[in-house]
Amino acid sequence: METYTLIVLTLAATIRVATPLLLAALAGMFSERSGVVDLGLEGKMLGAAFASAAVSAVTGSAWAGLGAGVAAAVVLALLIAFATITHRGDQVVAAVAINIMVAGLGPTLALAWFNIGGQTPQLDLPGQRFLALVWPWEHVAREHPFPGLLYAELLSGHNLVVYFAAALVPFSAWVLYRTRFGLRLRAVGENPLAVDTAGISVAGLRYQAVVISGMLCGVAGTYLSTAASAGFTRDMTAGKGYLALAALIFGKWKPYPTLGACLLFAFTDALAVRLQGTPLPIVGVIPVQFILALPYVLTVLLLAGFVGKAVAPAAIGVPYSKEK
Amino acid sequence: MALRYFPMTLPRSFRAIAALIGLSAGVRAAEFSPAIVYDMGGKFDRSFNQSAYNGAEKFKKDTGIAYREFEVTNAAQREQAFTQFARRGATIIVGTGFTQASAIEKVAKQFPNVKFAIIDAVVDLPNVLSINFREQESSFLCGMAAALVSKTGKIGFVGGMDIPLIRKFGLGYAEGAKYVNSSMEVFQNMTGTTPAAWNDPTKGAELAKSQFGRGADVVFHAAGGTGLGVMQAAKDAGLLSIGCDSNQNYIHPGSVLTSAVKRVDNAVYKVFTDAKNGTWKGGQIYLGLAEQGVDFALDENNRKLITPEIEAKLDAAKADIIAGKIKVTEYKAQ
Numbered sequence: 022m023e024t025y026t027l028i029v030l031t032l033a034a035t036i037r038v039a040t041p042l043l044l045a046a047l048a049g050m051f052s053e054r055s056g057v058v059d060l061g062l063e064g065k066m067l068g069a070a071f072a073s074a075a076v077s078a079v080t081g082s083a084w085a086g087l088g089a090g091v092a093a094a095v096v097l098a099l100l101i102a103f104a105t106i107t108h109r110g111d112q113v114v115a116a117v118a119i120n121i122m123v124a125g126l127g128p129t130l131a132l133a134w135f136n137i138g139g140q141t142p143q144l145d146l147p148g149q150r151f152l153a154l155v156w157p158w159e160h161v162a163r164e165h166p167f168p169g170l171l172y173a174e175l176l177s178g179h180n181l182v183v184y185f186a187a188a189l190v191p192f193s194a195w196v197l198y199r200t201r202f203g204l205r206l207r208a209v210g211e212n213p214l215a216v217d218t219a220g221i222s223v224a225g226l227r228y229q230a231v232v233i234s235g236m237l238c239g240v241a242g243t244y245l246s247t248a249a250s251a252g253f254t255r256d257m258t259a260g261k262g263y264l265a266l267a268a269l270i271f272g273k274w275k276p277y278p279t280l281g282a283c284l285l286f287a288f289t290d291a292l293a294v295r296l297q298g299t300p301l302p303i304v305g306v307i308p309v310q311f312i313l314a315l316p317y318v319l320t321v322l323l324l325a326g327f328v329g330k331a332v333a334p335a336a337i338g339v340p341y342s343k344e345k
Numbered sequence: 346m347a348l349r350y351f352p353m354t355l356p357r358s359f360r361a362i363a364a365l366i367g368l369s370a371g372v373r374a375a376e377f378s379p380a381i382v383y384d385m386g387g388k389f390d391r392s393f394n395q396s397a398y399n400g401a402e403k404f405k406k407d408t409g410i411a412y413r414e415f416e417v418t419n420a421a422q423r424e425q426a427f428t429q430f431a432r433r434g435a436t437i438i439v440g441t442g443f444t445q446a447s448a449i450e451k452v453a454k455q456f457p458n459v460k461f462a463i464i465d466a467v468v469d470l471p472n473v474l475s476i477n478f479r480e481q482e483s484s485f486l487c488g489m490a491a492a493l494v495s496k497t498g499k500i501g502f503v504g505g506m507d508i509p510l511i512r513k514f515g516l517g518y519a520e521g522a523k524y525v526n527s528s529m530e531v532f533q534n535m536t537g538t539t540p541a542a543w544n545d546p547t548k549g550a551e552l553a554k555s556q557f558g559r560g561a562d563v564v565f566h567a568a569g570g571t572g573l574g575v576m577q578a579a580k581d582a583g584l585l586s587i588g589c590d591s592n593q594n595y596i597h598p599g600s601v602l603t604s605a606v607k608r609v610d611n612a613v614y615k616v617f618t619d620a621k622n623g624t625w626k627g628g629q630i631y632l633g634l635a636e637q638g639v640d641f642a643l644d645e646n647n648r649k650l651i652t653p654e655i656e657a658k659l660d661a662a663k664a665d666i667i668a669g670k671i672k673v674t675e676y677k678a679q
Contacts, residue, residue, distance in 0.1 A: 030558035137389040250546040251577045294555050297534045309535050
């Protein structure tokens with residue numbers, strides 16, 4: 022029974038940890054499928070995390086925070102787009118510049134506005150955060166651990182953003198494979214010349230994709246600062262943008278495999294948290310350092326060994342120019 | 346116009362600048378000039394560094410002497426910060442945090458006439474004062490408090506970076522809990538093995554939630570900024586947390602059982618004052634309950650949580666530790 026509870030709790034934590042990864046990975050999917058490398062996920066998330074926490078702290082509304090987070094991430098995305106699509110600059114350089122800029126700008130603005138050391142004020146009031154939603158009959162379900170605990174921990178008890186992220190996977194798949202926009206998006210990432218010949222604006226499509234990426238990064242950042250924790254702290258994305266990019270590659274730029282990759286990364290992370298100091302059969306207590314390295318070791322192994330041949334969109338990273 | 350303007354004003358402004366430089370150089374040589382270098386968490390981390398900041402501010406208020414400060418934001422800045430302060434005539438430079446040790450050691454050798462102080466580490470040089478706290482003693486009392494209020498018989502500890510200093514907190518806490526009830530179960534988690542572990546509130550909240558999931562109903566953090574996530578998770582779950590370094594009872598009144606206070610503020614204040622009065626000495630000092638260097642925090646925010654009986658038990662244990670009747674083990678790295 023104890024083991025069962027532990028497994029369910031680990032899975033529940035997996036869902037919580039996977040949410041920002043998934044949102045960022047799907048954001049990256051739209052951008053990269055259109056042929057724009059999205060190394061700026063980290064910076065856009067961090068910018069959104071800051072903007073949403075700051076606005077939520079001032080207005081007292083998590084929804085206003087969400088709006089500000091999305092707006093901030095879209096502005097950053099447009100900056101990258103302007104440099105790389107309109108002016109055909111190097112996509113990697115532009116994105117890294119944004120990442121570095123945001124890493125410094127967030128704490129600096131926070132220091133200037135709130136004067137508490139580059140953090141935003143703690144979000145204490147209930148309306149300032151996206152809190153966990155408890156589903157009906159949750160308490161009744163808990164009394165019958167099997168299968169009640171599955172309902173109480175896995176389905177119920179998450180915040181709105183988690184459900185949004187879950188719903189986004191089938192929706193993205195539908196957009197990508199079943200709509201005209203999705204078809205054009207994939208085409209522009211594979212062969213922009215063909216799209217251009219068909220009389221559709223390559224730049225226009227790429228701009229749309231980058232803005233979608235910005236919006237989703239905005240939600241991911243908002244999740245970090247106003248749902249998972251209560252306020253912005255320096256570098257709070259802690260590399261999640263890069264991890265999301267790895268998940269996207271591991272998921273071969275497809276929605277469902279990307280979901281699987283995000284869940285796997287999150288599971289190793291959740292497992293690492295719970296394995297610490299817990300004696301295991303046969304081997305006993307495993308050293309902390311090994312446990313903490315586990316997600317990274319697994320990532321390297323999976324990316325190196327099991328991913329097979331990941332085929333990137335053919336035109337990724339190449340600025341499109343008509344004159345060529 | 347322009348021609349007439351320049352010959353007239355330039356020499357005058359040069360003179361003014363020269364006078365200013367001369368003046369400030371003269372002031373520097375004579376005046377007492379303290380400086381402080383905060384660690385990665387930043388001076389408003391509501392924990393360790395902020396405590397140091399409060400001490401420095403108190404000194405400024407009491408004496409009217411301004412101090413210079415630097416907030417380290419990446420590892421490469423440490424040595425530069427100390428060198429800059431030493432070169433620009435600081436009389437005493439305090440470094441907060443064990444991560445500053447190697448930088449202080451190097452710079453203190455280069456500037457033997459400048460006084461240095463380090464908190465939470467030992468640098469064995471004649472012009473360095475190493476201040477360490479007996480965190481195990483306050484952690485012991487917090488462990489007792491946690492065990493006394495726990496209904497499940499299970500409590501948790503979330504550390505920041507996995508280093509001997511943080512293990513010291515964890516060990517003292519577990520001993521305190523077992524002193525009250527030998528069958529107490531204490532879960533211990535570390536956030537990470539790099540300095541980033543001080544600033545990851547999301548992970549802190551996740552670790553706390555995992556401990557709550559296993560049945561813990563009180564969680565103690567020694568994790569700097571990460572701890573804010575731990576305390577938030579406790580509040581969200583309607584359970585109790587214990588703060589660290591600064592008195593953090595005010596962060597979530599009614600949800601923070603107490604705080605393992607480390608009087609870094611007093612240490613900084615004393616170092617500055619001693620240096621000013623000329624009574625400063627290098628060497629090593631250890632501050633525990635007896636020296637009022639560490640304590641558990643009791644104020645209006647947690648008055649309702651710490652009942653008079655609990656308070657009496659904690660005070661008795663405190664007296665016993667000071668008298669040496671209770672021996673709290675100090676964690677030593679092998």
